[in-house]
Amino acid sequence: MGSETAQAEPNIGIMGAGAIGLYVGGMLAHGGAKVVFAARGRTLASIKRGLSLSRYDGFKATLKPEQYESGGADSLGGCDVVLFCTKSGDTEAAALELSRSLKPGATIISLQNGVGNVELLKRLLANHEVVAGTVPFNVVRLSPNAVHCAMEGTVLVGPSSASTSLTDLAKASGLKIQIHHDLDALQWGKLLLNLNNGLNVISGKPLLRQFQDRGYRLVLAMAMEELLATLDAAGISIVGASRTSPRLIPKVLRLPTWLFRVVARQQLRMDDTARSSSWDDLKAGREPEIRFLNGAVCSLAETHGRTAPVNALICRLVDEAFAAKTSPEMPGGELLALARTAAAER
Numbered sequence: 001m002g003s004e005t006a007q008a009e010p011n012i013g014i015m016g017a018g019a020i021g022l023y024v025g026g027m028l029a030h031g032g033a034k035v036v037f038a039a040r041g042r043t044l045a046s047i048k049r050g051l052s053l054s055r056y057d058g059f060k061a062t063l064k065p066e067q068y069e070s071g072g073a074d075s076l077g078g079c080d081v082v083l084f085c086t087k088s089g090d091t092e093a094a095a096l097e098l099s100r101s102l103k104p105g106a107t108i109i110s111l112q113n114g115v116g117n118v119e120l121l122k123r124l125l126a127n128h129e130v131v132a133g134t135v136p137f138n139v140v141r142l143s144p145n146a147v148h149c150a151m152e153g154t155v156l157v158g159p160s161s162a163s164t165s166l167t168d169l170a171k172a173s174g175l176k177i178q179i180h181h182d183l184d185a186l187q188w189g190k191l192l193l194n195l196n197n198g199l200n201v202i203s204g205k206p207l208l209r210q211f212q213d214r215g216y217r218l219v220l221a222m223a224m225e226e227l228l229a230t231l232d233a234a235g236i237s238i239v240g241a242s243r244t245s246p247r248l249i250p251k252v253l254r255l256p257t258w259l260f261r262v263v264a265r266q267q268l269r270m271d272d273t274a275r276s277s278s279w280d281d282l283k284a285g286r287e288p289e290i291r292f293l294n295g296a297v298c299s300l301a302e303t304h305g306r307t308a309p310v311n312a313l314i315c316r317l318v319d320e321a322f323a324a325k326t327s328p329e330m331p332g333g334e335l336l337a338l339a340r341t342a343a344a345e346r
Contacts, residue, residue, distance in 0.1 A: 029063055151271075208272050
């Protein structure tokens, strides 16, 4: 019976060995799952020496290279389930590369930011099942082969037999994975949270310190309200990707700082290393993902005859930061003044 169980366990591939891919794949490998990382360059060379995992609650693990496999995209050819963890801007190129080696019957689960990746993957990998998923917590890249989960949360995936297998595998690892039956609405809930990614670039501060600045919280609330109003105009449903209802989050952000601290402490566990993935992109010299985040709000608003001036402002400031290769470290009060001016001119 033991050998039959082992044979039934799927091989898990990780396409995109960034912070999320390394953490999710690393935790699964830590629990004994058969995991293959598709990586390149410095990351590939580093994870061939091992992989270090840590978490906000004190958990630490060091994986030996014998506990997983790694290589290029062609190394995923024998995988039954591939967790697609690339940046949104890399989706098309990565999917086409993967298509050359993906075996028949393999399932793709997208764990990417943004709201259009699943549809794109379904078009590019039409002969494979593609399932939506989301990771509503923060993972920091400490080095090419060390990642730190700085915030509590659960990986959420859409229903499929592959998803069921994945949740079963996760039980032995300490990684929380749950099946969610309304991923379309949930991805908008994740996007709502991701509207802070660009603000983290603009502030240049760890998330905990940024959230102590009421100016930044007020700008985030304005950006979120633009998304919520646009979704209402488009008739699109949204489901929360955190413990707080999506429509309550802007209200919580507007609270006085002392009261916000009390509420936030009850709702979310986060350590002082937490930063957004967009900050990691800036530091690593990668392309900004902002057009798939705040830019998606602007695009949806335009489609429905609306504007999203605060999100447009955030896009512009983030693009400027990436062009300069550094954060402007803008004070919250200064950013709030710019946002109010932009909103007044809509």
